[in-house]
Amino acid sequence: MTGGPQGATGLRRLTKRSEFLRAARGKRVGRPNFALQAGSVEDMAPGLGFTVSKQVGNAPERNRVKRRLRAVARACAERFKPQHDYVLIGRRDALGAPFPVLVADLEQLLVRLDTATPNRHRADGRRNRGP
Secondary structure (H helix, E strand, O other): OOOOOEOOOOOEEOOOHHHHHHHHOOEEEEOOOEEEEEEEOOOOOOEEEEEOOHHHOOHHHHHHHHHHHHHHHHHOHHHOOOOEEEEEEEOHHHHOOOHHHHHHHHHHHHHHOOOOOEOOEOOOOOEOOOO
16 A cells, blocks of 8 residues: 655655654654654655644744744655654754754654654543553
8 A cells, every 4th residue: 555645855745643643652752943754654655744732833834844844854754664654843943953963863863763662642632651
């Protein structure tokens, strides 16, 4: 199954909640500008999703963060591994950060994912709070 529309980057766009939850069960790494979650999938092109919470700001600010993250993802498109879904979680610092810094952050996070440990989650997708 190849599923989902692909943009100019060749990445599938994550649109369903189940796809975001699958990525959340994988590995997570972060920087001040954004966090990156990655989960493996079978027989699919890499998928990419974006999320920015209301805590980041009002709608125009959140949309600006998402636009910047989409541009960063396009700049690093060849670094995404096949058979993985990625979710970029925008933070407020991404609004004022220079674009080359955002690109460097994403490249570093993609390298760090290889050594990161998977998140511990319950069956319903929420994080465990205990040891």
